[in-house]
Amino acid sequence: MHRIQRGSQPRRPSSHQAPVGGLAGGPPLGETTVAEVPAESEQPAMPTAASAAAAPGVTPSAPAAAPAAPTPSEAGAVAPDGGLCPTSRLTVRSADAEGAAGSTYEKLVLTNTGSATCLLRGFPGVSYVDAAGRQVGAPAVRTGPAGASARLAPGASATATLRTVHPGLQEGCEQTSQTTPVAALRIYPPANTTALRLPLSGVSACVNPAVQQLSVTTLTR
Numbered sequence: 001m002h003r004i005q006r007g008s009q010p011r012r013p014s015s016h017q018a019p020v021g022g023l024a025g026g027p028p029l030g031e032t033t034v035a036e037v038p039a040e041s042e043q044p045a046m047p048t049a050a051s052a053a054a055a056p057g058v059t060p061s062a063p064a065a066a067p068a069a070p071t072p073s074e075a076g077a078v079a080p081d082g083g084l085c086p087t088s089r090l091t092v093r094s095a096d097a098e099g100a101a102g103s104t105y106e107k108l109v110l111t112n113t114g115s116a117t118c119l120l121r122g123f124p125g126v127s128y129v130d131a132a133g134r135q136v137g138a139p140a141v142r143t144g145p146a147g148a149s150a151r152l153a154p155g156a157s158a159t160a161t162l163r164t165v166h167p168g169l170q171e172g173c174e175q176t177s178q179t180t181p182v183a184a185l186r187i188y189p190p191a192n193t194t195a196l197r198l199p200l201s202g203v204s205a206c207v208n209p210a211v212q213q214l215s216v217t218t219l220t221r
Contacts (some may be wrong), residue, residue: 003155009201082117085152087194089114092187094198096158107159108198110189110219112152120158120219121149126189127214128156128205136182137206140214147218158219173206173213180207190219 090110099107108126114120126140140162150158167179182205185198205212 001160039049077197082119082151083221084191085110085114085118085120087113087189087196089118090189090196090206092196092198102166104164104166106162106164108162108185108216109157109159109185110196111157112154115154115211117151117153119149119151120190122146122190123216123218124160124190125186126162126216127186128182128200129186130180131183133186135186136180138209138212138214140216141212142218143215144217147220150219150221152221156221158221160219161217163215167204167206167213170206170211170213172208172211176204178207179204 043101089112091113092168093109094110095107095109097104101107108124110124123142123146127138128136130136143163152158162185167173168175173179182200182203184200187195187198189196
């Protein structure tokens with residue numbers, strides 16, 4: 001150890017040396033000063049200068065972004081413009097029915113009655129029901145590819161082709177006793193759990209669910 005003689009002056013730092021704490025007037029090296037920001041509702045609090053000083057040399061990370069507000073569809077409202085078409089904004093009708101080789105082909109026309117554009121993609125679910133709403137026979141089997149989405153402006157329609165094999169031509173449905181009168185076609189638009197009804201008159205269907213009497217294509221514009 002060296003003794004400091006009384007009366008001697010401490011050696012001054014060279015004019016080219018920076019003060020030990022960094023630039024004059026600034027905080028000591030290794031400490032970060034963060035300006036306080038008033039807290040806002042629904043946003044995480046910003047770190048204060050005191051909390052920043054508690055971890056020297058570490059720059060506080062930016063606060064996480066506030067979660068996005070739920071979309072109308074997430075909140076249970078009607079899908080916005082461009083969303084899926086809900087059953088409540090669709091109607092159905094039959095068109096262009098024609099017979100061929102023991103079958104009938106007809107178009108199921110679904111029309112957007114809402115005030116916003118919506119989408120239909122895929123196959124409708126189709127089956128016969130009796131007057132009490134009970135399903136009769138097997139539901140329609142899907143035929144062909146799913147295809148692209150059908151974008152429906154208000155008043156626009158998409159169609160699917162339904163084929164019905166006449167009773168008496170398929171094994172398990174040869175006898176009249178193997179059929180029963182039906183009241184309607186029950187039609188579920190894609191991605192919906194509420195059905196539309198297309199009333200029928202004078203139509204009978206095969207009771208046996210093993211008999212595939214109905215087939216349907218995808219919806220297209």
